[in-house]
Amino acid sequence: MTEAPATTKQLHLATDAHVQYIQSLDTHKDELDYWLTEHLRLNGVYWGLTALHLLGHPDALPPDETLDFILSCQHESGGFGAAPGHDAHMLSTVSAVQILAMVDGFDELDRRGKGKAQVGKYIAQLQNRETGTFYGDEWGEEDTRFLYGALNALSLLGLTSLVDVERAVSYVASCANFDGGYGVRPGAESHSGQIFTCVAALAIAKRLDLVDQEKLGQWLSERQVPGGGLNGRPEKKEDVCYSWWVLSSLSIIGKIHWIDRDGLIQFILQSQDTEKGGIADRPGDMVDVWHTCFGAAGLSLLGYPSMEEVDPVYCMPKAVIKRVLG
Secondary structure (H helix, E strand, C coil): CCCCCCCHHHCCCCHHHHHHHHHHHHHCCCCHHHHHCHHHHHHHHHHHHHHHHHCCCCCCCCHHHHHHHHHHCECCCCCEECCCCCCECHHHHHHHHHHHHHCCCHHHHHHHCCCHHHHHHHHHCCECCCCCCEECCCCCCECHHHHHHHHHHHHHHCCHHHCCHHHHHHHHHHCECCCCCECCCCCCCCCHHHHHHHHHHHHHCCCHHHCCHHHHHHHHHCCECCCCCECCCCCCCCCCCHHHHHHHHHHHCCCHHHCCHHHHHHHHHHCECCCCCCEECCCCCCEEHHHHHHHHHHHHHCCCCCCCCEECCCCEEHHHHHHHHC
8 A cells, every 4th residue: 555645845756666666566476466467467568668668767677578578479460469378459469569669679579570560460450441440359349549559559660551540530530529528439428548549649640730729728637636636537536547648638739737737746646655666546545557657657748857758649758769760
């Protein structure tokens, strides 16, 4: 459990503890929770590795071991499963590509894995060519998360030409709401997480002209509650993960200054375990790697001292994006 909130002057980011917490995550193989979360294993590596990069410790997880694990999750189709033996899925495939970018592993993917071209082919065949959106896997679930993930991974691989980007953009535009936000599909209510997937997808496609930036900025800035944290929808509780989902979109449209920076920083810092490491959803709750990643990403967007810069479109270090995309 996290400690009771400290006074403002005492708050600081417990970087060393967070690094040790992330390093320890793969040492709990004798615990039930470790195996109950196997379906999130590859995503968990992405969350942990991203946090380590932003905390300034990119090699705290051995790059060679990380690369070996990622390649062990790849299928003949080119897609990646959440762990060895798991079915391939868009979300784990996107995380695999992001991890490979961070460990500079694309050459090894071509040499020891199925290659970038096969990964691109796997992602491309999941596009619904009639609507422009993407399926999560062969069973046909559709979600704007998958559309964003596809454009994210394909752009990192240099293979966006494999899909109909224009039709994908049209689908995102059809998910826009009167309040400036976006839902999971046309007609669905606006939600901060889905707003990020839509706005970031439009950023990758260079179509931010389609976003009603004034309305969206207002809706997103209203997600801040009196305690400083952000929520995902009106009347919901604040959660550290929205320090990413809300702030990233505000950053993309140039309106991050519309929220109380200091208040949000205090909320994130109050949600960390300064002794054992990790960040929770809110003060007093149990920490996890998901909130540790997005709490660190939020602090990075807020310009917290000593943090590496995060790219608001890719949720990866800006230095990595610059190296990969040029």
